[in-house]
Amino acid sequence: MGRSKGGLKTKIHTRTDALGxxxxxxxTGGAAHDLCGSDELLDVSISQTWLADKAYDADARVIEPIKAVQGNAVIPSKCHRLQPRDFDKELYKARHLIENFFAKIKQYRAIATRxxxxxxxxxxxxxxxxxxxWLN
Known part of the structure; x- marks a missing residue:
């Protein structure tokens, strides 16, 4: 899962597959927290492994629903967490695919400037x- 600031006051929250x-x-509004997007996009029946950035390090809203279905949350811990969680750093490197997707859609001026x-x-x-x- 990921997000990007699209326009002045809008965030685009996106879920991608393993190919990006x-x-x-x-x-959501630009001031909304990233977890607002996770509430809508986190469907644990879709995937067993979820890669996300530190903004999605929330036990009740993200981590526990994934673990409840024996899923794998590849999400680094926030710096203020007393007990940092382990995560697969090699698998986390694949998170660049979501950033690549945002770069692709921002090539279209109507999206980049809203x-x-x-x-x-x-x-x-x-x-x-x-x-x-998808077609490319």
Whole structure:
């Protein structure tokens, strides 16, 4: 899972597969915490292994639901955690795929500058660009 600032006041939360192809989107306000996107995109029935950055290091909202289905959470611990969790550092290196996806969609000026005023129109543009990413 990942997120990117799209436009001035919108975050794009995205879920991708192991190849970096998008499988889900959710928009929030720019000031919203990343966990708001995880609440919508975390579907533990989709995958056994979840890679995410430190922002998703939340026991009740992310880690415990993944572990409840014997999944693997590859999420580094935040620095203030008293007992840091171990995670597979080699597997975590694959998280660059989500960043690559954001780089691909930001090649489209309408996404990078957020031409659309309505969130529904902006989300539609993201879906359209994602189709192009899937086809390439």
């Amino acid at each position: 192809n998008p499988t889900g989107f959710y928009l 031409y659309d005023k309505l969130a529904s129109h902006f989300l539609s543009a993201i879906h359209l660009v994602s189709c192009v990413v």
